[in-house]
Amino acid sequence: MDRRTVLKGLAGASGLALTGGLSAPAIAQGASARTLRFVPQANLANFDPIWGTQYVVRNAAALVWDTLYGVDSSLVPQRQMVESEEVTDDGMTWTFKLRSGLKFHDGEPVLSKDVVASLNRWAARDPMGLMLKAIQQELTAVDDRTFKWVLKQPFPKMLYALAKNNSPCAFIMPERIAQTDPFKQISDYVGSGPMKFATGEWVPGAKAVFEKFTDYAPRQEKASWLAGGKQILVDRVEWVVMPDPATAAAALQNGEIDWWENPIADLVPVLKNNKNINVDIGDPLGNIGSFRMNFLYPPFNDVRARRAVLMAMSQEDYMRALVGDDDTLWKPLPGFFTPGTPLYTEMGGEILMGKRDLDAAKKLLAESGYSGQPVTCLVAQDQPITKAMGDVTADLLKKLGMNVDFVATDWGTVGARRALKTPPGQGGWNMFHTWHAGADCINPAPYTAIRANGDKAWFGWPTSAGTEKEVTSWFEAKNLDEEKAAIGRLNKAAMDDVVYAPTGFFLSYTAWRKNVSGVTKGPLPFFWGVSKTA
Amino acid sequence: MLSYILRRIVATLPVMAIVALFVFSLLYIAPGDPAVVIAGDQASPEDVERIRQSLGLDRPFLIQFGSWVWRLLHGDLGTSIFTNLPVSTLIGQRLGPTLSLMVITLLLTIVVAVPLGVVAAWKAGSFIDRAIMGFAVFGFSLPVFVVGYVLAYVFALQLEWLPVQGYTPLNQGFWPWLQNLILPAIALGCVYIALVARITRAAMLEVLQQDYIRTAKAKGLGQGGILFIHALKNAAVPIVTVIGIGIALLIGGAVVTESVFAIPGLGRLTIDAILRRDYPVIQGIVLLFSFVYVLVNLMIDVTYTLVDPRIRY
Numbered sequence: 042m043d044r045r046t047v048l049k050g051l052a053g054a055s056g057l058a059l060t061g062g063l064s065a066p067a068i069a070q071g072a073s074a075r076t077l078r079f080v081p082q083a084n085l086a087n088f089d090p091i092w093g094t095q096y097v098v099r100n101a102a103a104l105v106w107d108t109l110y111g112v113d114s115s116l117v118p119q120r121q122m123v124e125s126e127e128v129t130d131d132g133m134t135w136t137f138k139l140r141s142g143l144k145f146h147d148g149e150p151v152l153s154k155d156v157v158a159s160l161n162r163w164a165a166r167d168p169m170g171l172m173l174k175a176i177q178q179e180l181t182a183v184d185d186r187t188f189k190w191v192l193k194q195p196f197p198k199m200l201y202a203l204a205k206n207n208s209p210c211a212f213i214m215p216e217r218i219a220q221t222d223p224f225k226q227i228s229d230y231v232g233s234g235p236m237k238f239a240t241g242e243w244v245p246g247a248k249a250v251f252e253k254f255t256d257y258a259p260r261q262e263k264a265s266w267l268a269g270g271k272q273i274l275v276d277r278v279e280w281v282v283m284p285d286p287a288t289a290a291a292a293l294q295n296g297e298i299d300w301w302e303n304p305i306a307d308l309v310p311v312l313k314n315n316k317n318i319n320v321d322i323g324d325p326l327g328n329i330g331s332f333r334m335n336f337l338y339p340p341f342n343d344v345r346a347r348r349a350v351l352m353a354m355s356q357e358d359y360m361r362a363l364v365g366d367d368d369t370l371w372k373p374l375p376g377f378f379t380p381g382t383p384l385y386t387e388m389g390g391e392i393l394m395g396k397r398d399l400d401a402a403k404k405l406l407a408e409s410g411y412s413g414q415p416v417t418c419l420v421a422q423d424q425p426i427t428k429a430m431g432d433v434t435a436d437l438l439k440k441l442g443m444n445v446d447f448v449a450t451d452w453g454t455v456g457a458r459r460a461l462k463t464p465p466g467q468g469g470w471n472m473f474h475t476w477h478a479g480a481d482c483i484n485p486a487p488y489t490a491i492r493a494n495g496d497k498a499w500f501g502w503p504t505s506a507g508t509e510k511e512v513t514s515w516f517e518a519k520n521l522d523e524e525k526a527a528i529g530r531l532n533k534a535a536m537d538d539v540v541y542a543p544t545g546f547f548l549s550y551t552a553w554r555k556n557v558s559g560v561t562k563g564p565l566p567f568f569w570g571v572s573k574t575a
Numbered sequence: 576m577l578s579y580i581l582r583r584i585v586a587t588l589p590v591m592a593i594v595a596l597f598v599f600s601l602l603y604i605a606p607g608d609p610a611v612v613i614a615g616d617q618a619s620p621e622d623v624e625r626i627r628q629s630l631g632l633d634r635p636f637l638i639q640f641g642s643w644v645w646r647l648l649h650g651d652l653g654t655s656i657f658t659n660l661p662v663s664t665l666i667g668q669r670l671g672p673t674l675s676l677m678v679i680t681l682l683l684t685i686v687v688a689v690p691l692g693v694v695a696a697w698k699a700g701s702f703i704d705r706a707i708m709g710f711a712v713f714g715f716s717l718p719v720f721v722v723g724y725v726l727a728y729v730f731a732l733q734l735e736w737l738p739v740q741g742y743t744p745l746n747q748g749f750w751p752w753l754q755n756l757i758l759p760a761i762a763l764g765c766v767y768i769a770l771v772a773r774i775t776r777a778a779m780l781e782v783l784q785q786d787y788i789r790t791a792k793a794k795g796l797g798q799g800g801i802l803f804i805h806a807l808k809n810a811a812v813p814i815v816t817v818i819g820i821g822i823a824l825l826i827g828g829a830v831v832t833e834s835v836f837a838i839p840g841l842g843r844l845t846i847d848a849i850l851r852r853d854y855p856v857i858q859g860i861v862l863l864f865s866f867v868y869v870l871v872n873l874m875i876d877v878t879y880t881l882v883d884p885r886i887r888y
Contacts, residue, residue, distance in 0.1 A: 084847060086657040092626075093613045093657075166622065224625040226659045244668050245658040246847045247839030283740065283837045284846075291727055291739040292837070423850065453852050456611030460620045489619070499619070 074575040075276040077557065078298045079566070080289045084282045085249045088238065089227045091166050094208040096478065100565045101280065103267065104251050105146075105232035106212035109137065109156065110204030111267030114563065116382060116483055118204030119268035121260065122151065122213060122233070124186075132195030133178075139186045142258040145215050146237045153182035155233075158219035160190075163211045165223040169202040169486050170211070172516075198486055198516060206267055206480055206564055207487035235259065235271040235569060236278065249280040251568075264569045266561075271569035274559070278568055293318060293552060299573060300553040302566055305425070306364050312552045322369075323551030324564050326379050326479030330359055330430055330544035331490065333501035334472045338464050340416065340443075341471055345409035347539035351392045353402035353441055354434075359544035362429040374546040376532045377491055379479035384525060389533025393543070399440060406441055415444045417465040419473035421452035427474040430544055434474065459500045473500070479546070480564035484524070485512045485531065493540045501541065507534030576880065580873065587869040594865045595858065599643065602854050603636050609656045609852040630656055643858065652862075653855035655848075662859035665844060672742045673840035675752065676832065677825050679760040680767065684821070688768040689814065692775020693802050699780060707772065714769035719828050723762035723835035730758055740837035759836040763828045767821050774817040778810035785809075811882040819875035826864060 083097040090102035111121040120126075124140045143151035157180055164170030164177075178191040190199075203211050213233045221227050230238040235257040239250035259270040281298060283289040290308045292298045294315055303323060304312055313320045334341035334350070341347050360371035372380060375390025387394075416438060420431030431449070438445045446465070448458075455473055463469040481487045492498045492512065493505035511531030518524040553560050559571040610626040611618075627633050631642075646653055652662035695707040731739040737758055743751040782788065783806055791801050830842035841860060848856035879886045 086847065086851060086853075087613070087659065089659075094618060222629065224622075224629045228659050244839050245655075245660065245665065246844055247668075247837075281741075281837070284843065285834050285837065287724060288727070288740050288835055288837050291732055295731055295735070295739050297739055297741065451607065451850060453607035453609070453612055453850060457606060457608035460608075460611065460623060 074556075074573050077275045077278045077300065077568070077571060077573055079278060079280050079568075080283050080292070080298050080301045081280050081566075082302045084246050084284070085280060086245050087226060088230060088243075088249075090212055091162055091209045091223055092226045094166070096208060096565070099206075099208040099210060101238075101249060101251075102210070102212055103206075103234070103565060104236040104278065104568060105230060105234045105238045106214060107143075107232075107234040107271075108204065108211055108213065108267060110200055111269075112201075112204045112206055113265035113268040114561075115265075118200040119262075119265070121204070121268060122156075126200075128199075132197065133192045135190045135192075135199055136183070137188055137190070139188075140258070140260075141186065143233065144256045144258070145233055146231045146254055147215070148256070149215065150185075151213060151233055152185045152216075153188040155216045155219065156188055156213055157182050158216040159213045160211060162214075162219045162221065162223045163209055167202075167209050167211070168489060169198065169205070170209075172196070173199075173202060197519070201484075201486060204267065205487055207478070210267075235273045247282050249282075251278045251280075252276065259569075264567070266563050266567065273569055274572035275568075293554065296554065299557050300551070300560065300566075300571075302551055303549050304552045306367060306370065306550075309367070309550050309552075317555050318552055319555055319560070320550050320552045321560075322548050322562060323566075324479065324549070325381065325562050326483070326564050327546055327548040328426075328479055329374060329377070329379065329477045329482050329546055330363065330426070330474075331476055331541050332430065332434055332472050332474045332544065333490075333499075333503075333541040334539070335465070335470060335501050336495075336503045337462060338469065338471065339414065340406070340409055340411040343409040343411075344538060345405050346411055347542075348392065349402040349406035349409065349441065350437070351536075351539055351542055352405065353397055353399050354393075354437055354542065354544070355397050356393065356543075356545040358433050358437075359430055360547055362433050363426060363545075363547055370549070371545055371547040374543045375536075377482065377488075377535055377540070377543060378484075378528060378532065379482045380546050382479075382483040383521060384484055384528040386525070386529045386532045388529040389536040392536060403442060406443075411443070413442075413444050415446040415465070416471045417446045417448060417469070419448050419450070419455045419458060419470050421455040421474070422449045423451045426476050427452075427455075430474045430476075433544075434472070462502070478564060484528070485515050490541060491531075491535060493535065493538065503538065503540045505534055505538035505540055508538065508540055510534075576877070580877065583869075583873045583876070587866065587873075590869060591862060591865050595644075595647070595862055596640070598858055598861045599640050599854075600636075602852070602857060603639070605852075607852045608632070609854065612851050613657065643855070652859040655856050656853050657851055662855050665856060666841065666859055666863060669839060669841045669844045671744060672838050673829055673833070673842060675742075675745065675756055676759055676763065676829060676838060676840060677822070679753075679756045680764045680825060681818070681822075683760050683764045684767045684771055685818070687764075688771035689775050689807075691768070692772040692814075693779055693807060695772065695776040696779030696783060697798070697802055699776075704776075708776070711769040711772045714765040715773075717765060719762055719766065719831045720835050722765050723759070723832060726758045726762055727836070742838045742840070755836075755838070759832045759838060762835070763825065763832040766828065767824060770821060770824075771814065771817055775810070775814050778813045779806055782806045782810045808882060812879055815875055815878050815882060819871050819878075822871050823868060826867075 081097055085097055085101050087093045090098050107122050109121060109123045110118045113119050122139055122143055123137050125138045127136045145151060164174045173196060176193045178193050180190050182188045215231055218227050218229050230240055235254055236251040237254045239252055242250040253273045253276050259272050262269040264270050286305045286308055289301050293301050309320060312318050334347050336342055356373045364370040375387045375393040378385050418434060420427055422428040435445050435447050458470060459473045461469045465471050477490055485491055489499045493503040493508040495502055495504040508531055511527050511534055514527035515524055518527055556574045561567055610623045613626055614623045654661055655665055691707050695704045698704045727739050730737045737754055742755050745752040788806060791805050830846055833840040833842040845860050
């Protein structure tokens with residue numbers, strides 16, 4: 042008997058019991074309706090959204106620090122802390138004016154010097170920030186509410202860079218905090234956002250508490266993702282870390298928590314059967330599963346070997362291993378960009394479509410010169426997503442006749458080992474598994490994994506001149522049509538050279554009690570507009 | 576006796592130093608890198624390297640170890656790589672829940688297991704004996720997480736008597752504190768109760784066959800007096816030993832129990848720290864556990880002299 046079996050069995054039984062009418066409030070229930078208790082996707086182990094870029098840190102930081110702009114649910118940047126902006130005709134000088142009445146949590150006003158310091162720290166760590174920094178002439182405070190960014194060449198994606206929701210976001214901190222080395226962690230959490238971080242109540246690994254910042258001045262527009270009026274309707278938001286999914290499910294059923302960010306697929310039927318609980322897709326932008334092959338060493342230094350794997354792989358196998366039988370949670374992905382977003386394309390993705398051809402794949406692999414050498418496949422088995430995908434890949438490679446060296450270990454080890462450029466037999470690797478948030482794959486700006494500039498590229502160090510050329514084309518595009526054309530060509534080039542192997546697009550659920558209202562779908566949990574009754 | 580206790584305490588220092596060196600070396604050569612975890616999945620290798628440098632993880636082993644020992648000698652357990660909080664603060668936050676859980680489990684074990692073992696020995700071979708030993712085998716065989724889930728299902732979800740998860744500090748009231756600990760203590764205590772009950776029975780059976788017990792019976796002493804005054808005291812040495820050794824089991828079991836019942840204790844802190852390669856936290860916890868273990872052994876030895884006057888140091 043394993044832990045997962047017990048967990049499913051008991052949770053299932055509890056679900057039946059509860060639908061039978063045993064859902065009266067528990068003794069433990071009784072927290073104030075002014076406190077929203079939330080179980081996040083992971084432990085908030087640190088709290089510097091520039092230093093550490095895990096999604097959970099970004100999600101908490103979005104409560105505590107505001108941004109100059111915010112993307113809305115249409116993926117369009119909207120003004121947030123900024124009142125207005127001007128750009129010169131040559132596109133090289135941007136002048137921004139802050140809204141009046143903005144305050145930090147210590148009561149001090151938000152000034153241009155704070156913004157300049159914050160942007161400098163952010164730009165040292167963010168890929169788009171680094172691009173801006175490379176073409177920056179000066180970034181200066183003109184007066185208390187005005188600052189100016191002068192560039193050496195135009196950067197059409199300026200507002201998107203300041204608004205995007207992928208980590209690290211351009212959060213605005215007080216100057217004294219923002220002057221911290223971007224590679225060192227801050228320990229002062231005075232923010233500019235709608236909630237204050239209750240430092241004294243923080244128990245890393247267990248609990249993080251956020252209190253409503255009453256002096257926050259929300260915008261008047263309706264809230265939409267990171268944009269609009271961030272109205273906080275509760276006094277406190279408590280993040281309760283629960284590493285065990287069965288415990289989180291039971292606590293949600295028992296009314297001990299109000300909202301569980303990402304219930305595992307196994308327990309969703311139980312929660313759906315509970316009349317006190319709402320279950321819905323959490324993030325419509327979902328995730329893209331992937332495995333990356335190392336371009337530096339055989340067999341995957343030969344494009345024919347990489348294509349052979351793509352010809353043989355079944356995305357359905359990967360997705361069923363991830364989400365089970367719930368067909369609403371996945372779709373095939375013959376491309377690299379997020380389905381349902383404006384730039385999504387399947388151009389060049391034929392190799393992933395239709396019937397899988399194992400014989401042709403074997404033939405192509407033989408042509409690549411593969412002669413049975415071990416293929417080192419790194420799998421982080423402490424992460425259910427990578428573990429499931431790794432098992433499918435091991436089976437796939439064996440069917441292809443490859444000699445698989447399956448290294449099942451933990452994420453900390455995979456993360457360190459994948460950075461090694463040594464040959465697989467000397468500590469290096471041939472392939473590893475990961476996944477990307479769909480929000481990070483809507484265009485090339487935040488999409489590190491699609492870059493193919495060799496040594497400078499992400500792990501696997503792919504080289505694809507065609508892909509890189511189209512990344513540049515996208516950055517230079519003047520309108521959506523030009524962007525779409527560039528992305529179509531980019532998708533084909535990346536697929537031809539197999540920059541990486543997409544294993545499919547998958548979604549996950551979120552669950553909350555019915556006395557909570559205002560929960561919206563998005564790439565991160567948004568707490569503005571969320572209220573709770575007793 | 577006092578000099579013996581002092582000698583034992585002084586002797587723990589080299590033990591702890593060896594444990595510290597061993598743990599530090601093990602972590603140093605183990606694969607994995609906290610900078611990778613900190614930087615996140617999308618970070619570039621350059622970012623990871625910069626973070627490694629800022630944390631001092633690129634320095635040679637001896638310098639890192641020397642620096643750690645130097646701080647330790649000044650009473651500083653170091654700072655968590657991830658939270659930027661002192662390790663002593665993190666351990667302090669987590670000590671209360673774990674100690675509470677262990678104390679309640681220990682009390683539960685002594686109150687339940689010792690009488691069960693005594694009764695089983697007294698009724699050796701009877702249905703009661705077989706039922707108690709059957710329960711012991713059952714309790715010994717079930718994994719902590721299975722017992723935990725069943726208890727949560729019955730007493731929290733079905734009957735709604737107790738909460739599923741969490742911990743309330745004692746200073747917020749005795750009942751709120753206790754109600755969060757009852758289910759985890761039972762889950763954690765099952766194996767422990769089974770172990771102690773079996774040892775108690777075996778020790779009691781041996782003692783009950785002694786001549787002085789026969790004499791006591793011949794004098795007309797009541798069963799209670801024979802069992803709990805004459806027999807139990809003389810059977811106490813192995814029972815005390817197994818209770819002491821069981822504390823090590825509790826530490827291991829607490830890791831799972833704290834996870835199942837979402838108790839913010841040292842067990843969960845340890846697992847989190849190991850998965851993230853938060854070296855200073857791991858080192859601090861291992862040192863603490865080593866110290867506790869040495870102290871528990873010392874207390875067992877001292878207790879021997881109390882229950883058996885023939886033992887002298």
